[in-house]
Each structure stands twice: as structure tokens, then as C-alpha cells.
Amino acid sequence: xxxxxxxxxxxxxxxxxxxxxATDAKSTSMKDGIELxxxxxxxxxxGSEKVHMIxxxxxxxxxxxxxxxxxxxxxxxxxxDATSVKRRLVLKNSCSVSSKEHDQIFTVSCTSxxxxxxxxxxxxxxxxxxxxxxxxxxxxFTSDEEGQKLRSTELSMQALIAKGDxxxxxxxxxxxxxxx
Numbered sequence: 001x002x003x004x005x006x007x008x009x010x011x012x013x014x015x016x017x018x019x020x021x022a023t024d025a026k027s028t029s030m031k032d033g034i035e036l037x038x039x040x041x042x043x044x045x046x047g048s049e050k051v052h053m054i055x056x057x058x059x060x061x062x063x064x065x066x067x068x069x070x071x072x073x074x075x076x077x078x079x080x081d082a083t084s085v086k087r088r089l090v091l092k093n094s095c096s097v098s099s100k101e102h103d104q105i106f107t108v109s110c111t112s113x114x115x116x117x118x119x120x121x122x123x124x125x126x127x128x129x130x131x132x133x134x135x136x137x138x139x140x141f142t143s144d145e146e147g148q149k150l151r152s153t154e155l156s157m158q159a160l161i162a163k164g165d166x167x168x169x170x171x172x173x174x175x176x177x178x179x180x
Contacts, residue, residue, distance in 0.1 A: 029082070029089040033067020033075035036082035036089040042096040045166065050100040052123050053142065053168035054078065054108070057150075057179035060091035063171065064114060068105040076104040099123040110137055110173035121169055129167060131160040138176045142168040149176040 029036040045051045056063045060083070067076035080095035097104050103125055109118035117135035124130075131139045131153070138150035141162040150172050153160055170178055 027089075033077040034065055034095070035077065035079050036091065037079060038082050038084060038089060040079060040081040042079075042094070048165065050098055050123075050125065050127060050165045052097045052099065052129065052166065054080075054095040054097060054106070054121070055142075055168060055170045056091070056093050056108075057170065057172035057177070058174050060093045061085070062111055062173050063091055064109045064111055065091065065095060066107045066109075068107060068120075070103050070105055072102075074102075076106055078104070078106065097123050099125050099127070101125070108137070108171050110135075112173065117173060119171060126163075127165045127167075128161065128163045129169060131169060133160075136173065138172045140170045140178065142170065148178075150178060151176065 027038045042051070042053060054065065060081075065078065065080065067078060069075055076097075078095040078097045081092040082089040083092045084090075097106070104123040106121050106123075107118055108121065113135070117137045119131055119133040119137050119139055121139075122130045129141065133139055133152045134154055136152075138152050139160055140148060140150040141160070143162055143164055150170060151160060172179065
């Protein structure tokens with residue numbers, strides 16, 4: 001009887017330890033060059049690090065971001081804020097990208113229809129940013145004039161272009177409004 005109680009207590013301790021390990025393991029997740037980090041905050045820089053923010057209007061679960069391969073066959077990478085939904089990390093509302101070492105290329109898509117509503121964004125190491133949108137996704141830059149609506153490039157076939165070492169990109173799968 002005493003032995004079975006010890007066995008039960010030992011089993012309970014192992015189960016609790018595994019539960020903590022599983023919870024801790026879910027605080028970061030990496031896929032397609034995107035590191036999702038729960039409660040992540042971007043580092044403050046002076047612009048010389050060429051860190052650009054990618055911000056999503058509305059619920060981050062409506063978006064998917066994927067790092068694409070660049071010149072040397074390496075995958076572009078970003079760090080993103082995440083929240084836990086059913087023990088799985090999902091995109092919350094923003095990511096940061098550094099183009100100091102090399103160009104970075106990403107595909108941002110609306111989860112409602114990834115094949116029709118997506119954008120490609122290129123962060124060049126020169127500080128230039130190019131965005132092309134397809135379908136019902138709109139984009140703009142943090143350097144745009146206040147009140148300027150987000151834009152689509154689908155009909156014009158001309159990329160949105162901005163330049164600046166700390167200029168960010170804003171995406172919306174909802175409308176051409178920037179949100180709050």
C-alpha cells in the first residue's frame with residue numbers, strides 16, 4: 001500500500017513536470033522562418049540596425065506570414081508577437097525584420113483565402129521596401145502621411161515603394177483603413 005502511494009506521487013510529479021515543460025515549450029515556435037514569441041516586444045533601435053516592423057490591422061489570426069528564400073537559398077526570418085490559442089501559438093499583431101545583413105522577402109496572406117489574398121514584401125538591405133498585393137489585402141507604410149488609406153497594387157501592377165531604415169509596413173485583410 002505504501003509503495004503504491006509513492007508510485008502515485010512519483011507519477012503525479014512527473015506529470016506536473018511534463019505539463020510545465022510543454023507549457024514552456026509553447027512560449028516560442030518556429031516555422032517558415034517566422035519565430036512566434038509569446039509576449040514579445042520589439043527592441044528599440046536608432047534606425048542603424050535596419051529593423052522594420054510589419055503590423056497587421058485587426059486580429060492577427062486572420063493573417064499568415066512566411067519567410068521566402070533569398071539569394072543564397074536561406075529563408076528570410078522575422079520575430080513576431082504571438083498569443084496562445086488551444087495550446088498553440090498564433091500570430092498576434094506585429095513582427096520585426098532586420099535587413100542589415102541581407103534582403104528579406106515575405107509572403108503575407110489572409111487566412112480566409114490564402115491563394116487569392118496575399119502580398120509579397122521585400123525589405124532591401126539598402127533600406128528600400130517594395131510591396132505587391134493580390135486580391136483583397138491592402139498595404140501601406142508607417143512613413144505615409146497621417147490619414148492616408150492603405151492601398152492595393154493588383155490593378156496598377158506597380159509596387160508600393162518606401163525607403164527608410166526604420167520604415168514599417170501595415171497590412172489589412174479587412175479594408176483599406178489603417179486601424180488604430
